[in-house]
Amino acid sequence: MKDDCYYAHSANHAGIWHALGDHLTSVGELARTFAGFAPWREEARLAGEQHDLGKYALRFQARLRGQDAGLDHWSIGAWLALTQHQAVAAALAIQGHHIGLQRADRRSLSGLEPGRLASQHPLGLALSELDPLRLLERAHGDGLEFQTPQTKAVLSWAKPIAAMLDVRLLFSCLVDADFLDTEAHFEGDATGKRFRRAGPNLDAGAALRALDRYMYSGIRSGRPMQSAVREARETLWQACTEAALAPTGCFTLTAPTGSGKTLAMLKLALEHARSHGLKRIVLAVPFLTIIEQSAQIYRAVFADFPEHFVLEHHSLAGLGAETAQGDAQPPHERERRLLAENWDAPIVITTNVQLLESLFSNRPSACRKLHNLMESIILFDEAQSLPAQLAVPTLAALSHLAAAYRSSVVFATATQPAFDSLHEAVSQYAAHGWQPVEAVPNHRDLFTALKRVDVIWPEPGGKRTWDDLAEEIEGIPQALVVVNLKRHALALSDALRNTPDVVHLSTNLCPLHRRAVLSHVRDRLARGEPCRLISTQCVEAGVDLDFPRVYRAFAPLEAIAQAAGRCNREGRLSESGKVEVFDVEEPGDWRRRFPTHAYFQAAEVTRRILLDQGAIDINDPAAFRSYYRQLHDLSLPANQNPVFDEAIKARDFPEIARLYRLIDQDAIQVLVPWSERLDDFEILRAEAEGDGIGGAWMRRAQGLAVSLYRPRADHPAWGVLIPAKLRRTGKADHQQDEWFILEDSRGDHYDETLGLILPQAEQVLIG
Template sequence: MLSIDSITTIQLVDPAVLSDPHYWAHTHRKSVADRKDGLETETLLAHSRLTLHYYKVYCQKKGMEKVVHDLIEACGFGKEEGQTVYLLFLYAIYLHDLGKINPAYQAKILENEYFCKQYHKGDKSQHSLAGAYLYIDHMYKVVLKNPSEGVCKFLAAFAYCISRHHGKLGNGRGFSELGLWNERYFRSELDSEAFDRIEYDMQQTLHGRTQGNEPLAFYILGRLLYALITGCDYCATQEFMTGQAVEPAVLGEGGVGLKERYDESTLCRSIRSYQKDPTSFSGDPINELRTQMFLEAEKNLLAQPEAHIYYLEAPTGAGKTNMAINLTLRMLEVEPKIRNIVYVFPFNTLVEQTKEALEPYFGKQLAVINSLTPVLMGEDEKEENYDEAWLDHLFHNYPIVLTSHVNFFNALFGCGRNQCFPLLKLCHSVIVLDEIQSYKNGIWREMISFLQCYAKLLHIKIIIMSATLPQLDQMLRTVDAQFVTLIDDPSSYYQHPLFRDRVHLDFSLLEQRQEKITLEELKERVLAFKGRRVLVEFINKRTAQAFYELCKEECNAVLLTGDDNGARRKQVIDRIQQGEKMILIATQVIEAGVNIDMEIGFKDISLPDGEEQFLGRINRSCLLKDGGVAYFFDYDDAKTIYRGDARLQYSIMDPVIRKSLQEKSFDKIYELVFAELLTRTSKANGRNIAYLDQDCVQLNCQDVEKKMELIEPTYQMFIPYQWEELNGYQVWEEFKELCCNREMSYTQRKVELSRLALTMSYFTFTAYDDKKLLGAESFGGYFFIEGGEQFVEDGILDRKTLEKYFGGVIW
């Protein structure tokens, strides 16, 4: 087997042109003033070698070589052909910039005077597409001898990645553009037969088919090569420009240091004490149950460390966050090659809550990467530190990362370079996916197909956890990964009186009604409890606001929706946690993971998962002697909110589903949902899952990205108003000034913008139809809405007034 160690001793055969010192890869001036004497140059050969060096670094730090070999084997290659494909893979990284021999690129882009007379005015200066041709030509000359069709397919795919390494991945089936490239500087080096052969390979081999489980492995291998080409290229360029080497941030073997800190915590010592002698436990009964679940999950993980995906299903309030911390640390013990931990959440509120829980144990090794958290900087804010900080942010280059499900899916399916960089850190990692039931229901089957392949082939351990956990492997056509349930019988905990009787479910508002409930009727029922902590959840923001307006004069009513900024949301949650009696009128924003404890609940019915997540906010601490009460009613049509969701037809209006909710038998509900999804994705139409194989085989990355899109595209409105000490108009001007500041370096500007992101979010609201925003100033990805005071009062967006202003619904 070719190994990375052998690469250091076996010289890759260079194209003759690569060794010519006249060809540069990059130039760099120490300052703008140094127009002549300050020019530093890097030869194309030096850059190519440094890029391959960074592949070696990833092999040493992240076990990348093993990952690549396993992917090639999963694509169906035996030992001999597999070695050839691996060599093609290495050359693709090494020769990715060979197209820079273009005289127009050397003269126009790099200002290389040696080539100023060697190109014609109007010649193209691109290099990526030409590099794909030159790479293939060199492979035929030094590597390939009568290659099989399968090898040619991979050669074409790898060349495609080279052609896209300064842009986005597109659809491989559209790779016919190669035939349009006819620049003299490289075509003259190829005889007509070679040119025709290359053109055929590129246009035809990406249109073939593979069998079995090879399509997804082929897709993942192509994406990984693209991430390695762009990532190693970025690191090598960064080192030349700054003089600083880049190191992938990883945990010590076995998680040394982290495990000890956690094991010495008061919470963990209490659990270990119970483990040694359950009779000595002096805590309350709910903590005893949590401890039992903790130990059972740990035991099952340690018994099956070879598995790829683990399910952690436990009731709301069972301490899943603490269990997840322990499970990730135990995984580091039994799998020493695991070097990173990634926690993935569908909501930023969960990110912040989990960060608070993790920081005492993980400290500075922990980083949050989402749209609201500033880029981490070192102590000195020098220019080179901005460069380093921005690279770390792009690559998720921290030992432990908390991030969003959108960022995670970008790493798995995104087409852009910045989106793909974190894929390199996912190899040999533990990933915790929280609240997976909130991911778009229509792609669950495709999602689990990809997750099992990524987990097995990139050596990832995935822990999926939720109180309403769909065991998605039941929808797999072929089970290749090993799935383990960490709690043997979740129902034994769900049915325990402490969890089962924590909330009494009342369906009286749904029964024997000819018409839906009115808001006036609902108000009367809700205000009967106005001296207590009451939660009223609607599924429509406008309805929530209308009910708030109806109630606010007669009680301590508080409105909380997805429109509210993080600071206001925290204020409301703090008030609840301090024991304030209020009627909280909210939307689904409070469902998953929000740490509030209410006494009474009213909920507009939606999906079974949503109903259970809502129940998790009632009597969360189990301290109410007689339990809490949750009333369900029907007001807004859930179909308008959850369009296309397979769970819609299984609402609690059905007595069977209602009984399953009462008994916490979510597996029975999911059996019905899975059957519906299997039917949908097996019909003879564009949603048939067979098209996923076709897209993977053809490297139709753009189509796969679209298919795996978690949320619909949205547009950001910036509505300025006075929020406490913040003036929205001043924040907007600061944002515009930062965007237009060309005295700052690119990386410093990006870091400063990330610092402003949270403040910007206080005045940012979402719209789904930009056509309704005609007339609004558009800048920097935002629509600026003048006169925000008329639309926002006490931090609450008045949707009705805003709709009237724009003449129609904009979300």
């Protein structure tokens, strides 16, 4: 370290200090590159060049030598970007690159003024330097010149979700550039910085050839199927090929279960990417059951492609790749985790939670990958799963991403929501609203051609008891029963306790246990052996099962259709499969038969239509359009979230990030002793009791973890839940309240059939 030089970071393992001028220049150039064709790319460069300007302060240089602490080195650069360059997005990004994006109202931005921060810093920190001109002088001495960008990201807040997404995308460019350049310094040696190896590029032409080989050598030639099914799949395939030629934008892809939608989506995405030179395909799915199935198909298609051509980013990705000690990782797994940080891969498979919550996040780590959504095609499978209370802001963000950044968004499902009815509400937040193009204009013909089930609707007022239903199921060798609540699954399983070949499936079972159950069920179905599966909704969307008979507790119309998709799925029966919808006879408030108020509300819309019409044709897409329009008229999605709307109007990035949640976050994870992986459980428990738990432990534990809503303080469940302690870090001990280990020495609380059973379990288990 030279006394007359300014540094960004301390020495790496080769003893080389990171020169500040080099860091700012490099981050600026990287940020501009990541911005691609965006009109605000020069503002991204400015953000990179000024993000660590406060490190030119003598106090910060002393901090690098361990002689100072408690410094804010970011606010001064944000203030200069705001006042000298009128670059609001750059200022917010610079301010947030360590602490997250903050509020963007005028009062909050004026709080960046050095004098105000010096007298009352919100984090109790001291500014590394009070005089911005002194820092600029030193930066100029390092050869830096800061140009005011001609075009900026935020020109108006009139469409607030669109403007805030622009800020997040610029923020993404900055934080990814900063991460990568800093990492390259610490991975470097005496010859210079060493940047990580980039992920492979999307060669859409080669990928299409691989997909066609897979289809023709495996799916089309190798699987017996009815001619109607084959023709329908060919029709869908051709429609997706033609739709891919359309300009980038927003699409719906409406196709029935069993039509080959998973591979047809991929065909559309690859053809579209080849036509428009898009860089990346992102597949987002709502449930881990779907993600495992889709990932397996994608890996098979691209088996001969470079490693990480298909990148999985979800809680079960890389499960078990670490050693027993938890921290060591095989090289390929370490590379996967690095690529997952910023989605640097041609095909990314992830969850709705990971993608959509990132679009509304304010945290550097979550936003880091967002710039890689530009010039990409984003596929949403089972699009009907988007919560109504978040529909309008979500559609606005996706609409703006497509319209402004040459990306395409595809909502694929057999039960397409009528989101275009929300166009006017979406237009309040993003100029283009929501007016998607249907990729399969003749999709109604596909539903007619692939009609494989008849639905038996309940008579008005007709009720079934669990004992009645159990008696009927005993006489059917292969049947699937889907219920709305875990306690209902337990009640029916109990009524069938003396019946052989009964299998239970719910999220009471840990993921590895669920995976094993589904494999067992598929094997028995394939061999024609008796199999009676009692399941919650976790079996519906995307789970490839084919039963001749399905029973479905009364539910929203889309849930009934999803359950019907597990009946005669491949069309192998000589006649239509049978789906019977039933009402449960249960004392007390009838709303308790449903998991949430929104679920109950949607079920009642279904019941109203049924009373009016006598029956509903689940093979008619028009029936779903009418259903969703009535549901939107009743639930008013645009008015469901006033607190969130207020946060948007206030441009409050932290509050928006806190409020935008696809699933209930007040949950805990319980490590359970499933017998087939008992050794893994014992190893994980021993590590937790010894060294404590860390990130690697949590990743390895995901497969043996059951999620619960957090029990109330006096709940008896706490008597068998042992808190896992965090690994010691050399600092003060930290407590965590999310991970617990099940104390089940007698085997009372984790059952080989029913999974986790706790006292009063129905009050705490996540459905």
